Amino acid sequence: MTDLRRRFVEQLRRNGAPLTPELAAAFAAVPRDVFVAEGFQRRDGSWARPGTAGFRAAVYRDDVLVTKIDGRVAVSSSSQPSLMAIMLDALAVRPGDRVLEIGAGTGYNAALLAALGARVTSVDVQADVAEQARAALAAAGVPGVRVLTGDGYTGVPGESFDRAIVTVGVAGVSPRWLAQTVPGPIVVPVEHAGTHPVLAVEGGAEGPVTATVICPSGFMSAAGPLTAAHPGSHPAPVPSGGLIGFVPFAPARWSPALDSYSYRDLWYAAGVWSRRATHAALPDRDLSGLVLLDDDGTGGAAILPDGAVLAGGEQAHRYGTTAVQIVDRWLEAGRPSMRSWRIGLELAGDPQAPIWVPATWELRPEHL
Ligand SMILES: C[S@@+](CC[C@H](N)C(=O)[O-])C[C@H]1O[C@@H](n2cnc3c(N)ncnc32)[C@H](O)[C@@H]1O
Structure with missing residues (x-):
């Protein structure tokens, strides 16, 4: 392990990441820099490229790295590592598990899953992003990960998985993931009040489907039917300058x-x-x-x-x-935490490609 990665793991722990020994070893083993070989966008809008001053130090920070933009909108990234750690911890992967990931992005999260012993199938809707993830996984020598191109809504028809993790913000859960993932859970950031709290979702494709909240997050939104509007949708986030006369x-x-x-x-x-x-x-x-x-x-x-x-x-x-x-x-109500809600989901969205969306909430008294 390099000093840089040892300090990285310590930083994640300080930031509250739930690092089991296995998860700490995965973050220490997987070279994040290999997964951002084309560079990333700094907060000031400039691009950091491999080999430039401070590149590796910036890669091994607990920060999101935007790796592709369309106009001014980020369309792919390596998510914040401490958030990845919380989601991976909630997924509770066991060696040998077949894991479906929606949103391959850089391939870094898939590589962490592989380091935990999972056999991973990762789907990304952007062909060039999927190709770069494949190249990075090969360059890092990560075995056991397959990257497919396609809309993640369909999952992988005809296959089954033990767990699923979604690393892009969605409005609801595809029934295909529920059908393909047994026993679960599915760990997925689902829109709520303009953000994407990460949910642990359980249930069958025909329902009932229930969820609890794992943590807050602010993922980028998915393309396609996964972000369809539905009767319970909240308004889209309002950019700077949008509110008047407050x-x-x-x-x-x-x-x-x-x-x-x-x-x-x-x-x-x-x-x-x-x-x-x-x-x-x-x-x-x-x-x-x-x-x-x-x-x-x-x-x-x-x-x-x-x-x-x-x-x-x-x-x-x-x-x-x-x-x-x-x-x-x-x-x-006793200042309930977001983790104290039990959520019931209902089928809604595009009738051709419906999704299970949060629809009912009740407080779990034991979690108040
Ligand atoms: C935050 S990035 C994923 C981060 C990734 N897991 C990593 O470790 O780098 C989100 C990715 O989701 C992909 N995406 C967006 N909509 C999608 C969809 N409908 N199906 C599959 N992938 C999608 C984007 O192309 C983007 O690469």
């Missing part, structure tokens, strides 16, 4: 403000109780957060991490009042 509506409740985990818990509950909850860049603040968006898409109410509510637009009073009620309700 002014204070209700004062702060907490000092210090909620930490990012508790704020995510409140946000998750807001998404359960309001179809208008989403993610937005907050006006006049260097902050993005939870907003109840009005039908115009420019007004509504924002709930800040300190509990203060801002409101704007023609229905500012109505949305501001609802926002205050949501904070009250979350407090009265």
Whole structure:
């Protein structure tokens, strides 16, 4: 193991990644730099290329590496390693397991799965991305991974798997994955209130299908029927400058403000109780957060991490009042964590390619 990778593993542990000895060994063994051989986009928009100053140090950080953009939109990346660790831990892979991965991307996560002893089939919708993943897996000498090109909705017809992991944000779960994956679980980031909480999903293709939340995440969205709109969809995230005329509506409740985990818990509950909850860049603040968006898409109410509510637009009073009620309700419920909800899923989306989407929620008292 190189010093760089040893420090990388220590950093993941410090950042709260649930590193079993097997998972720590996988992160130490797999050379992430080989999987970003074409470079990645830095936060300032420039590209970091192999061989340039600081490249390897940046690769072995607990950070997402954007590896392909379309215009200004990221369309492939190597996800944040500590998030990958949480998802892999939830997948509970055993040596010899057949694992279906949707979203091959760089191939790095597939290589980690292989290091855990899994036999991996990974599907990516972009042919050039899949080809680069194959090349990287070969260059790193990783056995036991097959990369296919296609829309992940179909999984791999005619095959079966022990577990499935989805590394791209979706609106719902393909019935094909449920049919092909026994016993499961399927670990999958599913849209909720403008973000993608990662769910552990269980059930058969015909239902019933249930889920619990593993952790918050902000994955890029999938192409195709996996992101179909459905009756329970929340509005799409609002970019910077999208909200207009927000002014204070209700004062702060907490000092210090909620930490990012508790704020995510409140946000998750807001998404359960309001179809208008989403993610937005907050006006006049260097902050993005939870907003109840009005039908115009420019007004509504924002709930800040300190509990203060801002409101704007023609229905500012109505949305501001609802926002205050949501904070009250979350407090009265005992500040439930996002992990305390049991989710029931229903079939919706494109009738030609339906998906199981979150539709009902109940609090699991033992997790409050
Ligand atoms: C965040 S990246 C995956 C990260 C990857 N697991 C890794 O370790 O680098 C998301 C990938 O999902 C792919 N994708 C998007 N929509 C898809 C779909 N409908 N089916 C399969 N792959 C899809 C994208 O092409 C992209 O490469």
